[in-house]
Amino acid sequence: LAKTTQPISMDSYEGQEVNITCSHNNIATNDYITWYQQFPSQGPRFIIQGYKTKVTNEVASLFIPADRKSSTLSLPRVSLSDTAVYYCLVDDYKLSFGAGTTVTVRA
Amino acid sequence: GAVVSQHPSRVICKSGTSVKIECRSLDFQATTMFWYRQFPKQSLMLMATSNEGSKATYEQGVEKDKFLINHASLTLSTLTVTSAHPEDSSFYICSAKTSGGANEQFFGPGTRLTVL
Numbered sequence: 208l209a210k211t212t213q214p215i216s217m218d219s220y221e222g223q224e225v226n227i228t229c230s231h232n233n234i235a236t237n238d239y240i241t242w243y244q245q246f247p248s249q250g251p252r253f254i255i256q257g258y259k260t261k262v263t264n265e266v267a268s269l270f271i272p273a274d275r276k277s278s279t280l281s282l283p284r285v286s287l288s289d290t291a292v293y294y295c296l297v298d299d300y301k302l303s304f305g306a307g308t309t310v311t312v313r314a
Numbered sequence: 315g316a317v318v319s320q321h322p323s324r325v326i327c328k329s330g331t332s333v334k335i336e337c338r339s340l341d342f343q344a345t346t347m348f349w350y351r352q353f354p355k356q357s358l359m360l361m362a363t364s365n366e367g368s369k370a371t372y373e374q375g376v377e378k379d380k381f382l383i384n385h386a387s388l389t390l391s392t393l394t395v396t397s398a399h400p401e402d403s404s405f406y407i408c409s410a411k412t413s414g415g416a417n418e419q420f421f422g423p424g425t426r427l428t429v430l
Contacts, residue, residue: 250409
């Protein structure tokens with residue numbers, strides 16, 4: 208299973224853009240890059256998934272460089288409710304969760 | 315989007331008893347379901363992978379005789395914690411994956427198990 212590295216924590220303020228970069232140097236050809244959000248005592252919630260270049264949906268953007276060895280999740284204009292743990296995963300079949308990034312949004 | 319449910323959401327049991335947790339995919343057929351365990355302030359740990367109609371594949375260090383997994387249909391998988399002990403107290407989460415489309419897993423809301 209490909210291993211990912213992401214910052215343990217990030218602090219931000221309401222209305223700011225939050226960018227979380229994840230390193231996955233050993234990503235395999237078949238691997239997708241998927242980001243999940245988890246609130247305490249809840250299951251992870253899918254945010255966005257991509258294979259290469261840029262993907263955007265209604266909640267986030269995902270930037271993937273050509274070598275695919277890293278990816279950046281961008282959360283535009285965060286609010287207090289975006290305080291959560293964000294996980295970056297790169298696997299073709301089974302998902303292996305790392306420590307995640309705890310994002311704290313302050314007023 | 316696809317919805318996965320778990321039942322019960324919370325269970326408290328006495329040490330030595332067995333507890334069954336259900337995971338259902340409500341609006342899609344899940345060819346594969348995964349079971350995770352999460353201790354407080356830790357990440358999710360994959361316990362096992364189950365495919366409909368076949369035996370589950372357990373991760374290293376997970377006792378298959380203690381954590382019985384059954385995936386009898388394309389919409390239901392069950393995890394039974396046998397002879398539960400206080401150290402089994404944890405947050406158990408299932409996820410479901412479809413056979414086609416993007417490689418996306420849909421997670422259930424989790425089950426909080428407390429063993430007294």
